[in-house]
Amino acid sequence: MKILVLLSQVPDTTARIAFTDGDTRFDGNGVTFIMNPYDEWYALVRALELKEAAGSGSVTTVTVGGADTEATIRKGLAIGADEAVRIDAQPTDALQVAELIAAYAKDKGFDLVLAGKETIDHNSGVVGGMVAELLGMPYVPLASKLEVSNGLATIERDVPGGVEVVEAKLPLALSASKGMAEQRIPNMRGIMAARTKPLTVVPATSVPTPAATVRFEMPPPKGAVKMIPAEEAGTLIELLHSEAKVI
Amino acid sequence: MSTIVFIDTRGEKLPKAAQEAVTYASQLNGGPVTAITFGEANGLESLGAQGARKVIVARGVKAVDSQQLTKLVADVAAAESASTIVFVHDATGKAVAPRVAARLQAGMVAGATGMPEGNRFKRNVFSGKARAYVEVSSPVKVVSLSPNSIPVAKGEGAATIEDYTGDPGPAGITVKEVRKAGTGIPLPEAEIVVSAGRGMKGPENWGPVEELAKELGAATACSRPVADMHWRPHHEHVGQTGVAIRPNCYIAIGISGAIQHLAGVNQSKVIAVINKDPEAPFFKAADYGIVGDAFEVLPKLIEAAKKLNAER
């Protein structure tokens, strides 16, 4: 089984959020960057588990980004991916990312394409579905469990108001949400091995960018909190009703 | 030029998020609005009240099969010369909208939070810690709307219903089983949410949390450790790595307010925090706060909610 994992780099969950260049760009100054948790904890680890269970196959990661993403990509190799690909571009739009990934993946014969359910910076959750369409694969978003046997995948996915169990033949694409696997910490051997594993840099092909983020903005600051003494806790309900008008 | 809006009725009474999406589509003022849905769907005429002129139903498609539904939407988009295609930013929308965007080479805005200004759409980024403006330059636009972003229009009129007569193609997936997660309001759509954390000490103490939620007509939620310890089901986990919600009212009990928790709830209109530690970081993000023991405060809240219900 040949598995492709879409991997992106994002600011750490506790990073200070600020913008620069007239609020057109995230200010990465002094910020620690990490592997997107959904890509790492769920998509990548499940891919490795499936390969291990099968005793054969390969796990490739693909990242669209500049040279500054290579430390994060190496971490993916340290966790256990066999090889990594970096498509050299500074994307501004999800469809642009998807087109670049699909252009790379289309003739490679991947059986499974795993994305995280969303990145924690842009929160779009659309690249996996776009890649699936461009590769002509079925797509199951928000998958919390994945088993594969004899070319047939059994998936649990979150749907509005519950969970659905679905089956689909490979090749298949999905996006991974919580529950699919447990986080793996790379060990010393993995880190050493990662140094010599292939990290191929592919030049970006020319693709359309039909949308672009043109400006960022911080939300207006919160007003002061109104404190209510614990003995009069019931007042909270009255205030939520008559003052805030939300209940 | 027309606007189409794809909704999942889940075979039941029309979800609020679907009515919001149809309202949004008609307020875009991009020509007549056609809604599309699939499977067992009832009461669709009523979408006229939100501005749909007609509703096209693909009765033969029963499951959220992203390929079939993409074909369906693309067929209708072509037939109606659609310039904007609206989805709900929920599990169904996430399955179909990105495919449609890729197929039509359309710029996509995922999780718009309000009406656009021209081609410029507003959405939340960095897990609600910031907002972004996205400009779409392609002739066809795909927009998925975050639940609770706009009020449902309550106009006059009934939509006409038509059957989809095209061929959605073969199904790529088969649904084996559906497990409903309780009968309550789906968390992302709830207008009021009562949420509790590790301060509740154990799953056996959730009775008053549920009772308060019931009195307020609220959905229940929890912090991540609470779901990880299996005190509460995973679908209740809100935050950076759980569900992101934006209700009108979020009541947090015994939750410290870690940055990753706030990331999923900071878009709530009003936040009330109950915590026994006056230094709990959640108070900085709150509109109302009570420093006190949850086990003493909850009965008082329940009593006040009962009193309010008796009065209205």
Ligand SMILES: Cc1cc2nc3c(=O)[nH]c(=O)nc-3n(C[C@H](O)[C@H](O)[C@H](O)COP(=O)(O)OP(=O)(O)OC[C@H]3O[C@@H](n4cnc5c(N)ncnc54)[C@H](O)[C@@H]3O)c2cc1C
């Ligand atoms: C990458 C990453 C992602 C994460 N994602 C999420 C996420 O999506 N959602 C999430 O929630 N967390 C997430 N976390 C975890 C987060 O950092 C916190 O650890 C978690 O939110 C704490 O949960 P809590 O507030 O219930 O528990 P605690 O931090 O233990 O806080 C319990 C609170 O209850 C109060 N309390 C105790 N007893 C009482 C009482 N009797 N009455 C009133 N108050 C009382 C205490 O004062 C305290 O403030 C994530 C962490 C990481 C590193």
